[in-house]
Amino acid sequence: MRSVEEHRAAVLSLVSPLPPVSVGLSESLGRVLAADIAAAVDLPGFDNSAMDGYAVRAADLAGAAPGSPVVVEVDGDIPAGDTRHHELRPGAAMRIMTGAPMPAGADAVVPVEESDGGVERATLTLAPAVGRHVRRQGEDVRSGDVVLRAGTRVTPGRLALLAAANVPDVLVAPRPRVHVLSTGDELVPVGGHLEHGRIVDSNGAMLAALVRAGGGELVGVGHLDDDPGAWTGLFDVDDSGTDLYLTTGGVSMGAYDTVKEVLSRTGGVEFTKVAMRPGMPQGAGVVGPRRTPIITLPGNPVSSFVSFHVFVLPALRALAGLDPAAGATDAVAAQGWSSVPGKVELTRVVLDGDGARPSGGQGSHMLGALADATHLAVVDAATTEVRQGDPVRLIPLVGQD
Amino acid sequence: MRSVEEHRAAVLSLVSPLPPVSVGLSESLGRVLAADIAAAVDLPGFDNSAMDGYAVRAADLAGAAPGSPVVVEVDGDIPAGDTRHHELRPGAAMRIMTGAPMPAGADAVVPVEESDGGVERATLTLAPAVGRHVRRQGEDVRSGDVVLRAGTRVTPGRLALLAAANVPDVLVAPRPRVHVLSTGDELVPVGGHLEHGRIVDSNGAMLAALVRAGGGELVGVGHLDDDPGAWTGLFDVDDSGTDLYLTTGGVSMGAYDTVKEVLSRTGGVEFTKVAMRPGMPQGAGVVGPRRTPIITLPGNPVSSFVSFHVFVLPALRALAGLDPAAGATDAVAAQGWSSVPGKVELTRVVLDGDGARPSGGQGSHMLGALADATHLAVVDAATTEVRQGDPVRLIPLVGQD
Structure with missing residues (x-):
């Protein structure tokens, strides 16, 4: 069984940074600067x-x-x-x-x-x-001074500074273009009629939201039945408009795990177990004529959500030319909880002034608790009990603001 | 001289809540729910x-x-x-x-x-x-249970819950439509040539960004010279596409304060001094055939930025049907600073694990320091010295995430 770090490294080995893009100042809000920005004028410009x-x-x-x-x-x-x-x-x-x-x-x-x-x-x-x-002229900023560093997110205040410094265009990190495919005969579109045994395709909508909140551009959200024929030709087209494919479902040990069955045959995708909970069944590789990266996530909604933060978000950041590992923070446990031995447990937690506490039921199908969570707590494989006051490493959930 | 509270109440008296809007689930990311949402199905839907x-x-x-x-x-x-x-x-x-x-x-x-x-x-x-x-069927969520309350922002995790609960559309707070007008002969568009005495029109771009980050929809960003004729007919058109006008500049005691001159004549706009720093000269009222609310902000970029958070953001929230006062938090001062007597001082601060500290030069033209700030500290009129460890009230800046 692979460690989380090993699988993340395998995923990151598939992606290369895309070139930065130039955008007009008014389009730069919320984007991440890809280069240092120097003032074009003194501020103030004259006494x-x-x-x-x-x-x-x-x-x-x-x-x-x-x-x-x-x-x-x-x-x-x-x-x-x-x-x-x-x-x-x-x-x-x-x-x-x-x-x-x-x-x-x-x-x-x-x-x-x-x-x-x-x-x-x-x-x-x-x-x-x-x-x-x-x-006095230049008492705030001198022409030629670097006013914002590469890697900085453009807020309204920073945009005001760039405007005043007479910088009309900036280089920003690109938005990787992501195609999401949910799989499974049991899935019905949101709002559809649910026969016995069917469930709503929540993963498609969820991953679309995660991609957007994580700095990606969504180029498609599709669904495939558990029929190998549905995949025929899917990746043979020119996929120059896609930087990353994400699938959910069909990667476990079940008899109907079509994603695993179809993509194993291509030779470009490796399926593996990762020592984590939730999210053990994982896969990653390349597909199609341009060897486009693909990450295959498990079908449980919570597993898929957690796997997104642990593997996909670092890949999106690497594609955007940013540090894949950025963002983790430390806090203390506001209450104790137990963790599975031998695997990294990614506990959905709420962080407030008292520290981090589990946000509710931790089953991999439990979306009610997930909805309230603000972070994932990373509990290492050797730890079976987190005690109140223990330090915990937290991955912030995207799109919480 | 008016207090901050009196002027905010005057501004809020001008606006009424707009009706909520229904959006498809995939459009709901980042929006604020305008009604409680009940699950349409059990989760899980069956054992x-x-x-x-x-x-x-x-x-x-x-x-x-x-x-x-x-x-x-x-x-x-x-x-x-x-x-x-x-x-x-x-x-x-x-x-x-x-x-x-x-x-x-x-x-x-x-x-x-x-x-x-x-x-x-x-x-x-x-x-x-x-x-x-x-x-077990329904062990996570029961059909009919309220899964998310009105006033909740839709995150990717909450969107996943709504999808799984088979809710295809939700009622969300509307985005008030805002028209921004910067004023002043001295202003040159961003990237333009700066003759002696001219400055870049940073307020237009800044307010556009603040409106978007604050939950509004930008319907226009314009610029007017200091010529009363430029205003002729501006508000006589049918402005049914605008819920709020914002202007910057031209409201001080100067001899060329055109906004004050023109809008005072309409009888619908009141100009006043507010006991705050920065941002003393303020105005608010209604214009045009539909008596559309207008807020006139001072021309100093920092004054305008601060005034946005103190007066405009509550108005945008009220227009959206939300609590205008929400969002303020408490922290301690990580270092001491002095404050002007007799006025509320809105200090631009950075909040980190140690508390809040001024983000740099506090002049009303100082954009360099503003760019790093995360909050405004509200220092009341009676306080002239904030001491390290003192409790401070903080208004979070919009668009920081």
Whole structure:
């Protein structure tokens, strides 16, 4: 029986990074940067006023106060967006708006609240320090500075920084294109009529959601019956639009495990048992003329969900050019639970301020408990009892936000 | 000067909840449920086998063990998806696959590993307890049970539960349609040439991203110069496709504050100072023939970003029929910082395992620090010093995941 690490390594050996893609800034929200980004301009781009008021030479206003105001000539207005080059006459002031460029010679701003608001002549009641209410060119960011590093996810705040830094396009990690195939005669589309013995095809919808939440692009969701003929020609077409196939079901020891039967014959896919619970029956390999990677997941919904996080998500990250292992965190167990000996147990847990606790029934068919889980706790093969307060390694579930 | 609470109440008085919308399950990922959802079927839908093996009557195998096997007749196979009704003959067994329906009369499953794998006659080496390896109908979820509550966000795991519960469509909170207008002669589109005194229009791109991350649908992003004529007729058209207008800039005390000048004349919009930093100049009201809500944000990018979280996000949530106040959390200060007296200070902070700490320069033009922030710390007007270890109230920034 393979270890989890061995099977993950086998899966990762099948995939190579896809090239990054360039997207416009407005399309970059939520994407992961594939290169460091440097500012194209200083921020601020020029010395400017932090207040609506009067641009002055601080030396001209020594001693100004409410009881001893200083009166200055006002030589004009500088609105925000003014592209003229102004020079401040000694002893004079200019009205200036928030964000407007400081005139040459001025070194401080007196807020309008410290004045009589005069337009031709103003009475000022404040002696500002040099630099007061002036934002200096480049004090936030210098042109050429790296403002965001490769591997960073673009949030609204980071997008604002990129916009202000005058960066219209960015290189981001690609979204691997994934084709999902659920298998099994027993499956009925969601909302369909359930005869005795039939179940809803929840794996197709679930894996489609996991692929999207995990940074992939869904190029197809299909279903195949347990008839080897249904597979004829499936991978013989040009599959240049698919970077990864995922199947669910048909990989166990049952007499009707068609995925295993059909794909074993191709010679490109290896089926194995992995020392984990849930999710023991696994397979991976390549199919079709372009040797496209395929990962065959077990059919139990919970097994499939867990296997996605343990094997498929690292593969999606590797395809996107990202660190496959990123994301795991550590916490403590908020309560104890028992674990199967000899296998890695992936316990569905809820993490809150007290730590991690199992989210409910842990059967591989138990979707009710899965719906509340936030993480998978990785309990190693040698551990049979997790005790309250023990450290636990957690894999965050995708799409929890 | 208004308090933050007073202005937020004024904003919320302008909006009414929009009706929920029905979406197909695959479109529901990331949406918020607008109604409780009940399972349409039991989960599991019928008693079924948890293993590949033999369905048996436990009483027939009393004493079976590796040293004392019991031989049974095998009456046939039950594959997963079998819709026939089988009845198990006393003293016999049926081969059964994982997930296949238990035959009537059977009460346990012997895994194939505890057998010789026989097809017509099988040698079994285990005496199972009644119910062993049988998943009982409804043990996870009962038909009619509420499986997810209104207000819950749909994750991949929850989507899997809804699929398995045979729920093809769900009612979700609507996405309010938002039109963003940035204003100011000084603004140049991202990537454009910056003459002296000009800056990039980062607010348009930033607010577009915030609206999308905050659950809204962006119906337009425009820019208006500081010319009252540019506004002529803007709101006279039928704006039935817009639920909320957002503007940035032009609301301060400057001589060129066109938004304030134009919208004050309509009589429907009120401009005010709010006792907060950043973000003091604010406005809100209604425009156009349908009295569409409008919120006018200040032009400083950081002020605009903060104001979005404090006023616009609650309005978007109220429009979506959700609790406007949800989401705030508590933490401790990982380091001390000072705060302005007499105003609520909204400090951009990074929250990690040690607590919350300011993310860098807090100037209202400082986007570099904003890009790293994860939360806004709400420091009340009476507090001038936050000390290390003090409790702090945090508003999470949208789109951080």
